Every structure is written in C-alpha cells, then in structure tokens.
Amino acid sequence: MPVAPIKTLFAEQALLSDGWAGNVLIHYGPADGRIMKIERDAKAGGDDRAKIVVPGMPNLHSHAFQRAMAGLTERAGGKEDSFWTWRQTMYGLVSKVGPDDIEAIAAQLYAEMLCRGFTSVAEFHYLHNRPDGGRYGNPAETALRVARAAESAGIAMTLLPVLYSQGGFNGEPLNPAQERFRSDPDFLEEVAAAVEKGFADRTFNRTGLAIHSLRAAGEREIGEAVARQKTRDAGAPIHIHIAEQVREVTECHGWSGKTPAEWLYEHVPVDENWCLVHATNVTRGEIDRIAASGAVAGLCPTTEANLGDGLFPLRDFLARGGHFGIGSDSHVSVSPVEELRWLEYGQRMVLRRRNIATAPGNPSVGGSLWRAALAGGARALALKVGAIEKDHRADLLVLDHENLMLEGRVGDDILDCLVFAGNAPLVKRVLAGGRWVVEDGRHIRADSIADSYRKAVRELF
Numbered sequence: 001m002p003v004a005p006i007k008t009l010f011a012e013q014a015l016l017s018d019g020w021a022g023n024v025l026i027h028y029g030p031a032d033g034r035i036m037k038i039e040r041d042a043k044a045g046g047d048d049r050a051k052i053v054v055p056g057m058p059n060l061h062s063h064a065f066q067r068a069m070a071g072l073t074e075r076a077g078g079k080e081d082s083f084w085t086w087r088q089t090m091y092g093l094v095s096k097v098g099p100d101d102i103e104a105i106a107a108q109l110y111a112e113m114l115c116r117g118f119t120s121v122a123e124f125h126y127l128h129n130r131p132d133g134g135r136y137g138n139p140a141e142t143a144l145r146v147a148r149a150a151e152s153a154g155i156a157m158t159l160l161p162v163l164y165s166q167g168g169f170n171g172e173p174l175n176p177a178q179e180r181f182r183s184d185p186d187f188l189e190e191v192a193a194a195v196e197k198g199f200a201d202r203t204f205n206r207t208g209l210a211i212h213s214l215r216a217a218g219e220r221e222i223g224e225a226v227a228r229q230k231t232r233d234a235g236a237p238i239h240i241h242i243a244e245q246v247r248e249v250t251e252c253h254g255w256s257g258k259t260p261a262e263w264l265y266e267h268v269p270v271d272e273n274w275c276l277v278h279a280t281n282v283t284r285g286e287i288d289r290i291a292a293s294g295a296v297a298g299l300c301p302t303t304e305a306n307l308g309d310g311l312f313p314l315r316d317f318l319a320r321g322g323h324f325g326i327g328s329d330s331h332v333s334v335s336p337v338e339e340l341r342w343l344e345y346g347q348r349m350v351l352r353r354r355n356i357a358t359a360p361g362n363p364s365v366g367g368s369l370w371r372a373a374l375a376g377g378a379r380a381l382a383l384k385v386g387a388i389e390k391d392h393r394a395d396l397l398v399l400d401h402e403n404l405m406l407e408g409r410v411g412d413d414i415l416d417c418l419v420f421a422g423n424a425p426l427v428k429r430v431l432a433g434g435r436w437v438v439e440d441g442r443h444i445r446a447d448s449i450a451d452s453y454r455k456a457v458r459e460l461f
Helices: 064-069 083-094 099-116 141-153 176-181 185-198 219-232 246-256 260-267 284-293 301-306 314-319 336-351 365-381 412-420 446-460
Strands: 007-016 019-028 035-039 048-055 057-062 118-125 156-163 205-207 209-211 238-242 274-278 296-299 323-326 396-399 427-432 435-439
Touching: 048 412, 057 274, 057 296, 057 323, 057 365, 064 083, 064 099, 064 446, 083 176, 099 118, 099 141, 099 427, 099 435, 099 446, 118 141, 118 365, 141 156, 141 185, 156 185, 156 219, 156 365, 185 205, 185 219, 209 219, 219 260, 238 260, 246 260, 260 284, 284 314, 296 365, 301 336, 314 323, 314 336, 323 336, 323 365, 336 365, 336 412, 365 412
Parallel strands: 007 048, 057 118, 118 156, 156 205, 156 209, 209 238, 238 274, 274 296, 296 323
Antiparallel strands: 007 019, 019 035, 048 396, 396 427, 427 435
C-alpha cells in the first residue's frame, strides 16, 4: 500500500507550546491528520506558506441543535425573563426537530465554528429520542447524525451522551418535552459504543459522559453512570452543568441542604477528567475546591450573558491555579474571540479595573486567555488538540496578515489584537485534521452545507 505523502506549512511566526517561534516548518499527514514534525529556524519553502499561524481552539460545550433558534428568544415576555422562560422556546424547537434537521443544523454550525477558529468540539448531546419520547429504531440515531455532521465539516469531536432521567431535584417525572432527553446508564453505553464504532477517525474523535445537571439525574443514576464510565475508559471526560442559575442553587439547597457544587464534591470523586460547565453561581470556598480538584471550568460567556445567568468569578479562580476552557453552548455567537473578549470584559465591568486574566509572568491578556483556553479545552475534550506539537491533530489557523489590525504586530501583540481589536474576522485559512477546510474565510463545503440548513430551517419555522 503506498504511503500518503507528508505535507508542509511554512510559517514566518507560529505559536508553539513553548512560545512564539520564527521560520517554522510544520510537517503533517493529511491521511492521519496529525503533526509529524516541527522544524524551527527553517528555510522558507514547503507546500504552503503563511505569515502567522496559531493553534485552532477547542470548543468544550455545544448543543448543536440550538443554533437554529439563535436570535429568536429576544422578545420580552409577560413576566421577568430568565433561563426558565428561554427554555420554553427551546422546548418548542425540541418538539419539531428530526434527525435530518439535527444533522443539517449541526453541519452548518460546525462549518461556522471552523471559519471562526474552533477546530474541535465537545457535543453535549441530550436530544436522544423521537418527538413523542419513543426510542428510534437505532437508539444512537441522533448522536450518529451529529457525529456525521462533524465529519462532514471537518471538525474533531468528543461526543458526550447525556444522562437525563428526572424532571427536578426531588425526582419529579419528566415533562412531555423532556421525554426526548430521557436516558439511563444502559442507554448511554449503547449510544457511546455505536458512535465510537461509527467514527471514521478514532484517533481524534472520542466519546465521554455528560450528566445534564443535578436536577435532571438522581444520585443512584449519577453514581452508576460515572462508575461504568470509569470502568470502560478511566481517562474519559465527564461533563456536567453546575450552578448555572440562582434558582438552581436555591432548589438544590432546599432538596439537599447543599449547593450543587457542595453536593457534587461530597458524593462524586471529581478529578481532572471533569468539566464543570458554567459554575456561574459558586462561592469562594467552592472555587477553591474546583481549582484544587483539577476540574476544568467550562465557561460560555455569550450564552451566560444571553440567559442572564451571572458571571463566573474568574479572577479568584485563576489566582488559585484553576483551569478553564470556553464553549459557545447555545450558539448565539460562534466565535472563540467573542467568548474570550466577554470573559475578560465581564470581569472588568464588575471589578472596575482592566487587564484581569493574565497568566503569571505574562502581561498579555489576549495571549494568556488564548493559551489557557487552548489547554483547558484540550483537557475537557481529552484529545490531542489545541497545540502545535508532534502527534497532535494538525489544527492550524492562518491569520489574515493583510488585515491592518495585524500590521507590525509580533508575538502576543497578535493575540491581543485578535481578541480585543474589533470584530473583523482575522482567520483566513484553517487546516483541520491535516485538511484545508477554510479558504479566504469560507468553508470549502459552504454551499452544500448551507443548502441543507436552509431546507431544514424553512420546514421547522
């Protein structure tokens, strides 16, 4: 069997794991999608050339189907609007969307992610069943559809089938809309096995486990699902929505006498394989505990702002050595730049000071944020992504050096401008898994993917 040729990309400036380097020649395999070799101080040449190359960003929290309703919840209702009123619109979409729609919406979303700089995604997948709540003939039908959409677009995926077994903290039954989400530990194992078997690339795609929230799953089911996942794959990521809304915290305390974070840490062995999504309404003591456990805080600032959830205490978390990554969640925005910008700006507005999220020894806010989100996102996906390193997935962003915002910028000045200097898209080309999937800011399959999306949305709305 002939060996697939190795390709190369020469970068005048590249952000490597140990910092910026000049004249870098990156060798990668289009067949297996990984970086084979990195040459520093190389002579100009290779198959492709670029002035500025940075690693693609992992997106650690996605509900793909919700992209179809972005912008449709911005009408004031007859009562005080919150996550709980937003949820009713989401349930309306849930009642209609089918497998073909799910695949079309996800493919469009993932193409948009790639164009904006997200090159891998953790799909927090809970839309398991038919609109009437019954199982599909293939229980993994919808999970396989989002996995297929990811492959079609070219984005790497960690698929997280979600445990969702009750309608409230006291074990209330699921309401009719929630029957589409119904699952148990047996079901989750069946879905994960089917998805893993269906992945064309098992090196840079994987499964894990998600627990929707403490209100949506009981102690017995959580314990069983976690134990089974640990037995099946001890290094698999485990994600959970935690302390997202004030009402959630209040109801959890009324049920157990504990906040959600307190209850979780007292009942489940949370470690570095966990991702606590949102954690918006946590106490100083809980921040200490999350940081000490090594769990990743999964932050989604545009969705958290859109829903009126609150603001994660990032400054205190970073001071304790905490790890974080970013996600686009409900996809009112699909941009790592905007997530990072709002993460910092939210802190500035609350603390009334500037330049909060800097790493020790690095005064650059953009540089500190980008690096931290790369590392935290890679941990949350449990994939070799988010770094220009040998044997990592060849996920590279070529920035638009002709854009005047980058004129004369070097090193972390580039990342400061990328994150904070306006909304002009600065991602020009994207290599994902060793394949060029974005050229001149446009996905190579944009037209066919968009056609399927338009058809789905027209029928849904």
